[in-house]
Amino acid sequence: xxxxxxxxxxxxxxxxxxxxxxxxxxxxxxxxxxxxxxxxxxxxxxxxxxxxxxxxxxxxxxxxxxxxxxxxxxxxxxxxxxxxxxxxxxxxxxxxxxxxxxxxxxxxxxxxxxxxxxxxxxxxxxxxxxxxxxxxxxxxxxxxxxxxxxxxx
Numbered sequence: 001x002x003x004x005x006x007x008x009x010x011x012x013x014x015x016x017x018x019x020x021x022x023x024x025x026x027x028x029x030x031x032x033x034x035x036x037x038x039x040x041x042x043x044x045x046x047x048x049x050x051x052x053x054x055x056x057x058x059x060x061x062x063x064x065x066x067x068x069x070x071x072x073x074x075x076x077x078x079x080x081x082x083x084x085x086x087x088x089x090x091x092x093x094x095x096x097x098x099x100x101x102x103x104x105x106x107x108x109x110x111x112x113x114x115x116x117x118x119x120x121x122x123x124x125x126x127x128x129x130x131x132x133x134x135x136x137x138x139x140x141x142x143x144x145x146x147x148x149x150x151x152x153x
Contacts, residue, residue, distance in 0.1 A: 017060040037075035042082040049081040094123040101150030
């Protein structure tokens with residue numbers, strides 16, 4: 001089974017297994033590291049994920065994966081939080097971070113910089129507006145290599 005279909009099938013199984021929880025899937029990846037296949041499922045919830053949440057989801061999903069048994073090779077299942085510096089994956093991530101500090105990394109320089117840190121003021125399907133040092137900067141979403149919540153000190 002190709003990686004795209006594997007992730008699609010795991011997503012369906014995980015969503016069904018988690019439907020009675022307050023958790024959601026953030027991302028799923030299937031990678032090979034140090035000769036080991038790893039199925040990594042990142043989960044999230046409103047107030048953050050703890051170790052118990054990861055254990056519960058691991059057990060729910062592991063049982064379902066064993067039942068359907070569509071992954072032909074040996075693999076290790078990991079369930080974890082995407083972390084504080086997780087990249088935005090959906091419009092919901094943008095919406096939840098309006099007026100919050102964000103860090104934006106670009107593929108190519110804009111005004112002599114590939115990194116911007118400021119408050120996310122707005123977004124649409126084409127661009128974001130970021131307030132950095134009192135100035136509004138418009139950045140095309142297609143130029144963003146990574147955007148994540150900034151850390152305020």
